[in-house]
Amino acid sequence: MILDLDIGNTLSKWRLKDADSSEIRSRGAVWTREEWRPGSDIPDLDVVEAVRISSVARRAVLEETVSLLRRQVGVVHVARSTPEALGVVNGYEEPARLGVDRWLGTLASYQLAGGCCSVDCGSAITIDFVLPGGRHLGGYILPGLRLMKESLQLGTRNVAIDPDSEAEELLLPGKRTVEAVNHGIYMAAVSAVNRIYSEVCDREDVALPMLLTGGDARVVSRGIQVPHAVWPDMVYGGLEACFPLTAAERAGKMSGAPRIPPPVSLEKIRAALAFSMLL
Template structure:
């Protein structure tokens, strides 16, 4: 059994895997908490894995702490996935392949493995990301924009007198500042996604598969006019594929 972990800037998601079959999913917030405390709280009772395969975009200190945890507790050294020029039939489209986030790379590989191409992955987390893989498996590149929480925090930082708690169901004509903020941020994110995916469809064809993943995917999906498939475990699925290729 493998333990797969997707460590983002805010959350950590994990699953157990037998080959490409995943089970035992979990998710928790890690931002602002002592890393070692997080790992103990979520993995202490997980059955001992033979391998630990990780995507980490939260920085070197987090990587060091998770490495220390598994070495101390299980005498295992986790494997950190890094983008490569080619994996799982996907050719990395970045000029410098190392600049592509490990989570975006795993998601692209997972999407192509599951759906084939063309496929477009919209990541909805700390950042909004877009990555497209064509029918030949060529990663065309993508975009990065601020996510829902990041937009809100940027507004609060720039205008400290704004109320810091969102409120209620998003509406077009908000009648208080809290609702205006939460609604405006949601419309901004939805507008980014719809504009980007419209251009992707124009270039890659109407049959392209559109996937939503990330912690805010379910929040955003109802506000999108286009049809998207929720793929909440896409990074973990890609990690399973990449782990299989490393054996």
């Protein structure tokens, strides 16, 4: 089995992948902590032959995790943000400072779609762009839905946005404080993603496909105005591309990769952008 770990600042996600069939056998998530308890927090390491790790948590968390795993697993791969990988040139002035989850998402989306806009809707919403030739432009970071809600301190933090709500409903004025908060932060998030996408495509003279991932991708997706796909395993896809361990991965296949809808024309993007500027 292959254990893939996506360690965030608050939540750590894992999945077990069959090394022979490339099938995902199980997955889960635990709160990120510096001291891990084998057995209760992570899968049975006796069946694991290799581990791949993406981590944006504190260094102590990563070091403790790697130390635990290397005592029981023969192969441990830790992803790093590099100046260049898999045909993509990192757009950061200091490439190592780009969050590795963003880097892996960018690499995965580029392998799947070529030039792409990748949006990670987690604790923060990150938006990264890579052009068809592989030049990563950098990106944008804004508060995620939960962080925006917590910043208001109105006692509504535990009332989540219903992921099954229609976008039209979430964009209406709220008639209770909880609704007003949820609809307001939703409007802020989807408006930012839509506007940033249009501005960058206009400036770079290219219409890019869009991929969404992260815990809030499903609900944010409902308010995105351009064709896009949701790929929950995008970061894992980056790990697969960087450290291919199965026959399918070595052939370029990434787990759960969606069909990419073609983007709308650049003319339509510019027309919508021009209209929004008139309002």
